Each structure stands twice: as C-alpha cells, then as structure tokens.
Amino acid sequence: MKFNLLFSLKYTRLILFASTVLACLFSISIADIDYIQAATEKEYDLQEIKDGVYILSANGYNVMFLTTGEGIIVVDAPPSIGDKIFKAISEVTNEPIKYLIYSHAHRDHIGAAHLFQPFIQIIAEKNTGDILKAVNDPERPIPTTTFIDNTTLTVGDKTLQLTYPGQYHQRGDIFIYVPDQKIIMVVDQLTPGEVPWKHLAATPEVPALMRSYDQVLEYDFDVYVPGHGNTGTKKDVNIQKEYVSDLKNNAQLAINNVNFTEVTKNVDRQNNAAITEAYFDALTNACVEKTEEKWKGKLHGVGVWTDEHCEKMIQSVRVD
Ligand SMILES: [Zn+2]
Numbered sequence: 001m002k003f004n005l006l007f008s009l010k011y012t013r014l015i016l017f018a019s020t021v022l023a024c025l026f027s028i029s030i031a032d033i034d035y036i037q038a039a040t041e042k043e044y045d046l047q048e049i050k051d052g053v054y055i056l057s058a059n060g061y062n063v064m065f066l067t068t069g070e071g072i073i074v075v076d077a078p079p080s081i082g083d084k085i086f087k088a089i090s091e092v093t094n095e096p097i098k099y100l101i102y103s104h105a106h107r108d109h110i111g112a113a114h115l116f117q118p119f120i121q122i123i124a125e126k127n128t129g130d131i132l133k134a135v136n137d138p139e140r141p142i143p144t145t146t147f148i149d150n151t152t153l154t155v156g157d158k159t160l161q162l163t164y165p166g167q168y169h170q171r172g173d174i175f176i177y178v179p180d181q182k183i184i185m186v187v188d189q190l191t192p193g194e195v196p197w198k199h200l201a202a203t204p205e206v207p208a209l210m211r212s213y214d215q216v217l218e219y220d221f222d223v224y225v226p227g228h229g230n231t232g233t234k235k236d237v238n239i240q241k242e243y244v245s246d247l248k249n250n251a252q253l254a255i256n257n258v259n260f261t262e263v264t265k266n267v268d269r270q271n272n273a274a275i276t277e278a279y280f281d282a283l284t285n286a287c288v289e290k291t292e293e294k295w296k297g298k299l300h301g302v303g304v305w306t307d308e309h310c311e312k313m314i315q316s317v318r319v320d
Pocket residue numbers: 104106109169170188
C-alpha cells in the first residue's frame with residue numbers, strides 16, 4: 001500500500017513535470033526555439049543593423065538601441081533580457097544611457113525598466129503612461145515624458161518618430177521610426193516568417209490590427225524590427241496582411257455558407273450555450289479548412305492557431 005502510494009505520487013509528479021515542459025515548449029514557436037538556442041550559447045545576440053543602430057536579442061525578445069554621440073536611446077527593456085542590456089551596450093560604446101522608450105505597457109517588454117538609472121528620461125504615449133499609473137508596478141516606472149499621438153525625438157545624430165497608430169495590440173502602442181536609417185520597430189504586431197501569434201497577435205481590436213499593416217507600409221523603410229524573432233522587410237508585412245485578409249474573407253464565407261439549422265439539429269433545444277457553440281464550431285471549421293488549404297507550408301506555425309485566428313476573425317466580422 002505504502003509502496004503503491006509512493007509510486008503513484010512519483011508518477012503524478014512525473015506527469016506534472018512532463019506537462020509543464022510540454023506547455024512551455026508549445027507556447028513558443030519553432031523559430032523561437034532556434035532563436036533561443038542560438039541566443040543561449042552566446043547569452044545574447046548583438047547586431048549593428050545600420051550605422052549606430054543595434055538590435056540586442058535574447059530569449060526570443062528584442063531590444064533596439066541607438067548611439068547618438070550625446071547618449072544612448074534604448075527601446076524596450078524585457079525582463080527576459082534584463083541586465084544583459086547594459087552588458088551589450090558597454091560592448092560597443094561608453095556613451096551613457098539617456099532615454100528609454102516604451103513600445104507599449106506590457107510587462108514582458110518593459111519589466112526590466114526599473115534596472116535603469118533613475119535620472120534617465122522614459123518616453124511613452126499618454127495611454128501607456130495612464131495604464132502604468134493605474135497598475136502601479138515598481139518594475140515598470142511611470143514615464144517621465146508622455147506625448148499624445150506622435151512626437152519626434154532628436155538626440156545628437158539620430159532622429160526618431162514615435163507614432164500611435166491605434167490599438168493594434170494595446171492602447172498606447174507605438175511605431176518607432178528611424179527615418180535617416182530607414183528602420184521601423186513595431187512590437188507585437190508580427191514576427192517575420194511566422195503566422196500571427198495566438199488569438200491574432202492578442203489584438204483587442206481586429207480592424208485596428210488590419211489597418212496597422214497599411215499604416216506601417218506607408219513608411220519608407222528597409223528593415224522591420226519586431227519585438228520577437230528576426231528582422232524583416234516590407235515583404236513580411238505584406239505577407240501578414242494577405243494572411244489576415246484571407247482570414248477575413250474565409251470568416252465571411254463561413255458565415256454566408258454554414259447552415260445554422262443543419263449544424264445544430266442534434267443539439268438539445270433547451271441548451272442555448274450548446275446550440276451557439278455547435279454553430280460557431282461549424283463556422284470555425286469551415287474557415288480553418290479554407291485558410292490552411294492555402295497557407296500550409298507558407299509561414300511557420302500554420303495549423304497551430306488557425307482555429308484561434310478564425311474564431312477571433314469570425315467574432316470581428318459579426319460585430320465590428
Ligand atoms: Zn505585448
């Protein structure tokens with residue numbers, strides 16, 4: 001009896017451990033795993049993409065920083081990179097850090113901001129400032145300077161244009177554009193080569209996400225810096241735009257073609273939730289089938305979240 005109890009306890013722990021490992025593995029994409037392995041060998045990856053503009057990558061997250069001749073500008077401070085930011089900067093320059101820009105308020109992109117010296121300036125859009133005041137998180141200090149909609153920051157030989165295009169991902173999220181170097185950094189909009197992240201890049205507003213691709217494409221740039229994964233180009237933005245507009249068409253087709261009476265005929269008529277679910281499952285299946293038919297093999301991760309993408313788009317087509 002004792003032996004059996006111990007054995008089953010061990011067994012349960014083993015299953016728990018295995019499922020935790022699996023859960024962690026499946027929450028990141030294949031490209032992220034390659035990326036993480038590459039980054040762990042060197043601790044981080046540091047790349048000068050244009051004169052004085054650097055991308056620091058570790059654990060699947062990116063930070064951009066710029067030398068200006070008058071102090072460093074850093075964009076984002078993910079806790080998964082943490083104090084490696086200071087190590088990487090000291091590898092290429094002894095300029096002091098003067099500015100930190102928040103791309104948006106999410107902790108996974110700015111949760112190491114408390115590690116910076118208190119006298120630096122932190123810049124964010126007003127909505128991001130409001131969110132951070134409300135959450136009152138000591139690891140995400142409130143910005144010292146906020147702006148409404150857009151602003152331009154010139155320090156030494158670098159100019160940055162910061163623009164709030166609408167909440168494609170979170171209220172207050174901004175495009176960070178470096179016009180002279182033709183670089184744009186957009187965080188949590190897309191990862192080049194990958195399908196959109198879970199629930200359509202976790203957007204709170206599908207139409208804002210769809211608009212955001214055209215808004216990015218209006219800029220003159222040749223390097224797209226995402227919050228995760230490798231850098232891309234306009235081509236990656238166009239591919240993402242095409243995937244999401246296909247989703248919209250396929251969601252609309254499903255709504256037009258799926259017969260409500262037919263797909264709910266075997267469901268208990270008293271159970272409204274079950275009737276609704278049967279109908280939406282049928283819509284989702286129709287949208288998934290059509291989307292995967294075209295996109296399988298064209299982007300990493302097609303098939304993993306197509307159901308979530310379709311569900312989110314079907315809701316948007318119905319109500320937005
Ligand atoms: Zn985010």
